[in-house]
Amino acid sequence: MSEPAPSLLVSPLHPRHLEQGAKLAPFAGWRMPLQYASGVLAEHGAVRTSVGVFDVSHLGKVWVTGAGAVAFVNRCLTNDLDRIGAGGAQYTLCCDAAGGVVDDLIAYRLADDEVLLVPNAANAAEVARRLTDAAPPGIEVRDAHRSLAVLAVQGPDSPRVMEYLGLPHEHRFMTLAERIVDGAAVLVCRSGYTGETGFELVAPAEAAGDLWDGMLAAGARPCGLGARDTLRLEMGFPLHGQDLGREITPVQARLSWAVGWDKPEFWGKPALVAEREARPARRLWGLEALAKGVPRADMAVLDGDREVGRSTSGTFAPSLKRGIALALLETGYRPGAELELDVRGRRLPVRVVKPPFAEASSEA
Template sequence: MEILDNKIQKTALYKSHKMLNAKMVPFCGFEMPISYPDGIQSEYYSVRNGVGIFDVSHMGEFIINGPNALQLLQKVTINDVSKLDVGQAQYSAMCYEDGGIVDDLIIYRKSDGYFMVVNAANIQKDFDWINQYVPNGTQLKNISSDISLVAVQGPRSRKLLSQFTDIDLVMPFYSFKEAVVCGFSVMVSRTGYTGELGFEIYASEEAVITIWDELIKVGAQPAGLAARDILRLEMSYCLYGNDIDETINPLEAGLGWITSLDKEKFIGFDRIQQEKKVGSKRRLVAF
């Protein structure tokens, strides 16, 4: 399948979705499940009341390391990366000089550098944007094709996932651990896009297929993009391309809480600082 000459990609779990009779749709360059036969309502309540599992392998992942990695991230992102300790994660965004949002993202501080997760539709755009600012001695690598990702979300997610790993899953929000799940080395992150207790598991293609199958066997309900969108809307979590884009700055988007104006200047700093002084003429609100 092709759209505008761009091939639609498939995640490692594509065959699993087809076996589950998922309704598949093109999304951000990937063929993704929008819902499963039990329906969107069932998937939604599985996350709010039990545990659901999402394939989010379409997301993009970069590695940034080297002696000036922190300097680079402080320049291109709006949150204060220097506050991160190893094992912590941070929600942030990148902006253009006029304050418009390039993308929102998550940064993980690892022992050997930083791991960044970006939106699927923006992978190449984000990589090119960051790459123009990479200083000597710092490496930026796109490893999106090497990483698969599932999100296990819901009030029963910790109990269910604990059956397949020996790490302590009582973890602070926005923290992560290197772990073994279903016999595979993975990264388990205490993050999610639903507002519920949950975990995101970064793994190889082989690992994610096994993890997906094993968690479903013990009660995790597969959930698609439609349920995910309802869940994130209820939490007022932004979706790039819908709620935020290059025409909206972080203050207008209600993201002032991740905008650090007391660190060294980042790209878009002057425009955002000026708006903070005079006030925004518009504001994204939930209703």
């Protein structure tokens, strides 16, 4: 007799998602909204033209505190926290010794002795474990995955929603502000995963319901992970486990801008420096369909009868009304090259492009 499947975690907003008719799906050990009754296309359109709100409380939250916390994190993760000051946020990578990407995450530099890391749900425990194992005396690594909620309000009208709630909204892209709301400390970062002007809020789990209700009252449309995926792919943002991973390095994924090459050390530096100097055998590019067809992940990219790469992500882009994909291609292929994608036995003509695929209003 097989053992029962382990219970899935749920967001603090789970009862509200049920009330709002969300279609729920398993995701990295959590049961999260895939879409609401309006559907992915309507949710995608709301973010591009007005405003939507996502519950992304499944994302990890790892506090690193103690004297020298910033310096310690800087010795571990790829990007250089010294490029930003207190009150700044930064995209960075946690790599293994071979240069593979354990996870990509956001680092919030709150002070020299306090950093909040937001990794992906599936990798949060592993990131926390690696940091805990490496931490010197005086540095504490604390996993706050369940005690904090994360909401993302995204779209050109997102500042209006923030103003309605009395929350900070005039700070610069990838900077932080904090506001006490009904006794709860809410951290507001001007950032997001959609390419649009937006804000990501980190708040105590018990405060999430009132924030969500306020955003809906201000006119934000609830959006699920389906629209989040189409939005991020239109911008060419990588998804860990598909476009990034232990077998896909930052050099291959064209994420060298998120690596502090001049830092004395970070996890995986020797391997990544060697790969960059030798030139990688493959690189991640965008593919734009030239005919009707929807690319998906793990499809062969063909140059004549020769396979020259594989797609890593693919979808129908609602903003563009055509298929798009990210793909790892042999080094030497550049934007403008025309290839074919094997879509279930049918050859779909595609053009290599440099993402983003769509324009958005973000300062990113």
